[in-house]
Amino acid sequence: MQKIIKISIPIILIFIIVVLFIGLNKDTNYNTNSLIGKKISKINLKHYNENKFYKVDDLKKNKYTLINFWASWCAPCRAEHSLLIELSKEKNLKLLGVNFKDKKRQADVFLNELGNPYDFLTKDKMGKNAVNLGVYGIPESILVDKNLTILKKFVGPLSSKDFNSIIEIIN
């Protein structure tokens, strides 16, 4: 009996130390990396100007698509815009802009001022479509291939490092 207790106490202590060590070293920042590798099953985005919808089948036509959620009221969207303009010059990549919970007049001013990098422009007035893609704040960009697989997700404004990684993937 004494022997069992003598063995079990150090085992329990080691177990607690290991659990605490793993727990304290774990990155607790929330991210949506779990979505990478998954397929997009549904999108139903209304065109920005027309009464049409951009759907999953439309994504299949592009080799690579970068879905970018933006709004005129979002300051970091301004910061990443020059990189989107650069990305729009890439042949293998199509840019799908999603104007998120925005007013059309202000969104038009934003695009007139900074340029329109998008091959397809849609809007998500209520933000419901963003939930289908695991978006929880903007700007957010999602790189998908023609098989609708999410290759990469960029939370926050695109950086030059993100830009380079996109270029690397699509070429």
Next chain:
Amino acid sequence: MKFKLLLMILIFNFSLLHGAEKVVDQNTIHKNLRCLICQGQSIADSNSDFAQTIKLVVKDLIEDGRSEDEIYSFMADKYGEWIVFKPQLNKHNFMLWFLPYLALILGGIIIFLILKKRRNL
């Protein structure tokens, strides 16, 4: 007469139970979903933009006839297990679920052995 009365009670109870199963409480779901951009708040407690959007999507899913568990699965699929306050049992968290029971059983065995030893003395 008694048989008819019994049958009526049974049918009434069955329909009540069946009806209760179908009701999906929106507030319960809101309370069990975490607001990802807030500090420890649920969707129900938060007035953030994100929480408002999630509430709209939950409403739509309920109207589509999805059950409570289906809604949690949908949200976990989009935002990861972190969004659900009560995560479902999976290979990553099975220890969390079973460790208390394991500790209880081991404790019981140790107490039993100690008592048995004392009795033998």
